[in-house]
Amino acid sequence: MQEIWDALAKRGHEEYGGELVTQLEHGVQAATLAEKEGAGDVLITAALLHDVGHMIDVPPGASIATIADKGIDAVHEDVGAAYLKRWFGEEVLWPIRHHVAAKRYLCLRKPGYMDELSPASVKSLALQGGPFTDEEADEWLKQPFAHEGVRLRIWDDLAKDPEMETPPLEHFIEIAERVRKN
Ligand SMILES: [Fe+2]
Numbered sequence: 236m237q238e239i240w241d242a243l244a245k246r247g248h249e250e251y252g253g254e255l256v257t258q259l260e261h262g263v264q265a266a267t268l269a270e271k272e273g274a275g276d277v278l279i280t281a282a283l284l285h286d287v288g289h290m291i292d293v294p295p296g297a298s299i300a301t302i303a304d305k306g307i308d309a310v311h312e313d314v315g316a317a318y319l320k321r322w323f324g325e326e327v328l329w330p331i332r333h334h335v336a337a338k339r340y341l342c343l344r345k346p347g348y349m350d351e352l353s354p355a356s357v358k359s360l361a362l363q364g365g366p367f368t369d370e371e372a373d374e375w376l377k378q379p380f381a382h383e384g385v386r387l388r389i390w391d392d393l394a395k396d397p398e399m400e401t402p403p404l405e406h407f408i409e410i411a412e413r414v415r416k417n
Contacts, residue, residue: 236322236415239287240408246290253355255397258290259404264394265387266410267401272390278383280323280411281330282390288315312336322415329380330387335363337388340375342366353395 247259256264266283274282288311316332330337338356341348343366352360360366367375375381 236412239284239319239322239411240404242287242290243404249290251286251395252289252359254353254395256395258286260397260399260401261394262286263401263404263407264396264399265390266407267399268390268393269387270402270410272386274386276410276414277326278330278386279407280414281327281383281387282394283407283411284315284319284327285331285334285387285391286311286315287318287331288312291315291318310335322417324416326380326383327414329378330384333375333378333381333384334388334391336367336375337381337384338392339364339367340372340381341385341388343369343372352392356392 243259243262247257247262249258250256251258251261254261262283262285265285266279269279269282291314312332312335316328319328319331338352338360342352342360349357349360349366
């Protein structure tokens, strides 16, 4: 699993898609919010790593973090979940794979949610398919980790605060090590 931490060390300083925090700060902030809310190790780990798909090179040498700017949806949520499969079970992977779907869900079902999205997030929403329809939202919500997916998404949206105090990455690495399966 060291290679995950190496990827964060190598790419974590990159800006988080037009926001005021870096990729690494964003993940650590999301994990901090999860821990503050009393989430278990599984969801804290998912929060920490939900955007790892932005930090691994796909295709080799290309940063997918910037692909959205070119009008392509890089499906970083699928890339990240597939990458993490070696170490984690579905309870970690599902909320990561669905953190974009959760945004589409919240746009439809949480009043005022869309108005609070950052400009970068509004921009990517269009590429991601826009808000769910009623039918899509109902179907999505039936899935086993949907509730966790919504929680993760809310931390994700708040983890863009350049002033937030957080524990160091090492604190969350210890948590992720407890959760790993392989
Ligand atoms: Fe994120």
